[in-house]
Structures are given as structure tokens and as C-alpha cells.
Amino acid sequence: MSAITPVISATGLFTPPDSISNAELVASYNTYAERYNAQHAAAIAAGDLAELALSSVEFIEKASGVKSRFVMSKAALLDPNVMAPRWAERPNDEISVMAEMGVLAARDALAKAGRDPADVDAVLCAASNMQRPYPAMAIEIQNALGIEGFGFDMNVACSSATFGIQTAADFIRSGNARSVLVVSPEICTGHNNMRNRDSHFIFGDVATAVLVEAVDMAPHPHWEIVGTRLKTVYSNNIRNNFGFLNCATPESVGTDDKLFVQEGRKVFKEVVPMVSAMIADHAAALGIDPASLRRLWLHQANQGMNRLISQRVLGHEASEDESPTVLxxxxxxxSAGSIIAFNRYSDDLAAGDVGVICSFGAGYSAGTVFVRKAA
Known part of the structure; x- marks a missing residue:
């Protein structure tokens, strides 16, 4: 019996209603930094503490390419006394924030595919951080949508969505499911250190969903999953040490390593060649000329990284059409970044066009999903 071909039937997107511009973010951070410097003026003068440098719009855009970001908790993030997401804790009988975001993205994908939740067999919640350890976020999303079957959570940091897509595709190929939702709700501002000049601007919040199905039940048009590949290489250069073993200890409160930390230059130097080679090698294994790829939907982490990866894969400086950005x-x-790019910039491709969805991040982890547009 031949394996069943998995396809991407549709993708969904939930975008929070509020957005923070770089100017707003800089005003908040600089107020905090000026207060800190004033409060610790004596220690700074004595050389016991380092003065906090101010941020700027120009610095942020040059370092990252980010100009604004959507967020779930704008007022608290911009409050110099808080600088972290805040919302009222919900009772256990009310849907959680993360699940609510995931449900909205999932409904968008289901509507585009003309699919009823009863047709779906499984839900995978694939994201960089979960709101709680258990019950699984995936099961809560499954319950809210009214889906029978099963669900589970998975975390491979920024590669979670592509790892989820391969897992879903494997379920389809093996016959263990015919329709799988891969949902990636990301409240990334919750694990960002808004008091760190080098990273206070990086993250935004969003949720995406990818409906992976057997080809014989897929709507038209759809995207055939030509091949998937995953890779992990251990590295400490992107890390977050928050967890249930340390979150309640007095000594851990307020320590920077319980939030996102990275060695940015090392990440750039090591990840760019790894991901470029991975895409090229996977393309060759599939009999695809990398230079012929119609579009690259890359992880939206850093404009410079994406520019260099695209150039190495395509053999020339990529245009915005060839490697679109939502950063x-x-x-x-x-994990949602490459899926947002695919969601927003894929409808215009013609039948037969081939592209690659690629994510990469902490771990290190990386995933490639080569897709072909079907009429």
C-alpha cells in the first residue's frame, strides 16, 4: 500500500488588535533607563554598576529590520514600572489566553478550507512557550473547536511549527490521521526582557494555524508537501531558563536568564551557514534546483540573516517577491513567523510553483518544508 500524500489545505492567522511602534517602545525603554541611571548614579560613578545606554528607532531598525509589532497587552508593556504583559487571571472554566488565540487562527484556516471541525482528527499546539504545563494547550484548543480525536503540545522554540508540520504529515502518510491542525499561538512578549536594550524590541505576539490533510480530501487549490526535513544541534547561544523548578525560588526572581537571552553575533555566524546548507541539501535530495525556488518563506528573526540565507540558496540577492518579509x-x-509569511504571500503563485517554508532558532533547531502549488 502506497503512502498517502500530505498537503497543506489552508493556513490561518490571528493578529492582535494592538501594535507598538518603535518610537513608542523607545520612549518606554528610555524612561526606564533614565530612571535607573538616576537611581544608581553613585554606584555608576564609582564604577560598581554600568550605565544603561539609551535605545533609538534607528538602532532598532538597523539591528533587526523591525519597525513595529502586534501585542496582546500594550499598556503594561509600555508602562516603565511594569514592562511585561499583564491581564486578569482567568478562572479554570474560561478559555485561556493562549488557547483563545489558537482557536481564532484555527477557525480562520478551517473556514478557508471549507472544513468543519468534525472533519479534523488531531490538534498539535506547536509553540516556543506554553501558558501552562498541563492540561495540554492543544487539548484545550481541541475542546473549544469541538474536535474528536487527540491533541498534544510540542516545543522546539522557533522551529516548532515546521516540526509540527512534519509530525502532522507523518500522521497522514501512516494513515493515523487524515486531517491535522498545527496551531502556533505565540505570546512572545511574555518571555522577552523589555529592560534589555539589545533585545527589548525583538518580539511580537500572534497565532497561526496550518491544516495538513490527505490529498484526496483537500480543497483546490492546495499545496503538496514535497518533502520535510528537521535538524537540531545543541547550543547555549539562545536560551531561556524559566521553568517550574526555578520559577518560585526567591533567588530566581528578576534574574535575566529566566527570560530570553542570546549571543546574537554567534547565532548569526553559526545559523546562517547551517540553514543555507540545509535548504540546499534538502532541495538536492528532492531533485530540486535551489535557484529555481519560486519563493522562500523564512523564519522572521532578523532581516540580515534572511537576506544572506536567501542569497546563498538562490545564488543572487533575493527580491521581496522571492523572499517576503513580515518582520x-x-x-x-x-515559530509563527515563516507561517505568517506563507499565509500572506502564497496565493499569487501559479500551479506547479515550488517554494520552501523554513524555520530556525534556539536549540539550535531548523525545519524545511518544501511545497508545490496544486491547482
Whole structure:
């Protein structure tokens, strides 16, 4: 019996209603930094503490390419006394914030595919951070949508969505499911250190959904999944040490390593060649000339990284059409970034066009999903 061909039937997107511009973010951070410097003036003068440098719009855009980001908790993030997401804790009988975001993205994908939730067999919640350890976010999303079957959470940081797509595709190929939702709700501002000049601007919030199905039930048009490949290489250069073993200890409160930390230059130097080679090698294994790829939907982490990866894969400087960006308006949205790019910039491709969805991030982790447009 031949394996069933998995396809992407549709994708969905939930974008929060509020957005923070770089100017707003800089005003908040600089107020905090000026207060800090004033409060610790004596220690700074004595050389016991380092003075906090101010941020600027120009610095942020040059470092990242980010111009604004969508967020779930704007007022609290911009409050110099808080600088973190805040919302009222919900009772256990009310849907959680993360699940609510995921449900909205999932409904968008289902509507585009003309699919009823009863047709879906499984839900995978693939994201960089979960709102709680258990019950699984995927099961809560499954319950809210009224889906029978099963669900589970998975976390491979910024590569979670592509790892989820391969997992879903494998379920389809093996016959263990015919329709799988891969949902990636990302409240990334919750694990960002808004008091760190080098990273206060990086993240935004969003949720995406990818409906992976057997080809014989897929709507038209759809995207055939030509091949998937995953890769992990251990690295400490992107890290977050928050967890249930340390979150309640007095000594851990307020320590920077319980939030996102990275060695940005090392990440750039090591990840760019790794991902470029991975895309090229995977393309060759599939009999695809990398230079012929119609579009690259890359992880939206850093404009410079994406520019260089695209150039190495295509053999020339990529145009915005060949490697579109959403980083400027969404910021870095971990696992959701490449899916947002695919969601917004894929309808215009013609039948037969081939592209690659690629994510990469902490771990290191990377995933490639080569797709072909079907009429």
C-alpha cells in the first residue's frame, strides 16, 4: 500500500488588535533607563554598576529590520514600572489566553478550507512557550473547536511549527490521521526582557494555524508537501531558563536568564551557514534546483540573516517577491513567523510553483518544508 500524500489545505492567522511602534517602545525603554541611571548614579560613578545606554528607532531598525509589532497587552508593556504583559487571571472554566488565540487562527484556516471541525482528527499546539504545563494547550484548543480525536503540545522554540508540520504529515502518510491542525499561538512578549536594550524590541505576539490533510480530501487549490526535513544541534547561544523548578525560588526572581537571552553575533555566524546548507541539501535530495525556488518563506528573526540565507540558496540577492518579509510589522514571532509569511504571500503563485517554508532558532533547531502549488 502506497503512502498517502500530505498537503497543506489552508493556513490561518490571528493578529492582535494592538501594535507598538518603535518610537513608542523607545520612549518606554528610555524612561526606564533614565530612571535607573538616576537611581544608581553613585554606584555608576564609582564604577560598581554600568550605565544603561539609551535605545533609538534607528538602532532598532538597523539591528533587526523591525519597525513595529502586534501585542496582546500594550499598556503594561509600555508602562516603565511594569514592562511585561499583564491581564486578569482567568478562572479554570474560561478559555485561556493562549488557547483563545489558537482557536481564532484555527477557525480562520478551517473556514478557508471549507472544513468543519468534525472533519479534523488531531490538534498539535506547536509553540516556543506554553501558558501552562498541563492540561495540554492543544487539548484545550481541541475542546473549544469541538474536535474528536487527540491533541498534544510540542516545543522546539522557533522551529516548532515546521516540526509540527512534519509530525502532522507523518500522521497522514501512516494513515493515523487524515486531517491535522498545527496551531502556533505565540505570546512572545511574555518571555522577552523589555529592560534589555539589545533585545527589548525583538518580539511580537500572534497565532497561526496550518491544516495538513490527505490529498484526496483537500480543497483546490492546495499545496503538496514535497518533502520535510528537521535538524537540531545543541547550543547555549539562545536560551531561556524559566521553568517550574526555578520559577518560585526567591533567588530566581528578576534574574535575566529566566527570560530570553542570546549571543546574537554567534547565532548569526553559526545559523546562517547551517540553514543555507540545509535548504540546499534538502532541495538536492528532492531533485530540486535551489535557484529555481519560486519563493522562500523564512523564519522572521532578523532581516540580515534572511537576506544572506536567501542569497546563498538562490545564488543572487533575493527580491521581496522571492523572499517576503513580515518582520517589519510583526517583529519576531518565533515559530509563527515563516507561517505568517506563507499565509500572506502564497496565493499569487501559479500551479506547479515550488517554494520552501523554513524555520530556525534556539536549540539550535531548523525545519524545511518544501511545497508545490496544486491547482
Amino acid at each position: 517589519d510589522t510583526y517583529g519576531n514571532t518565533p
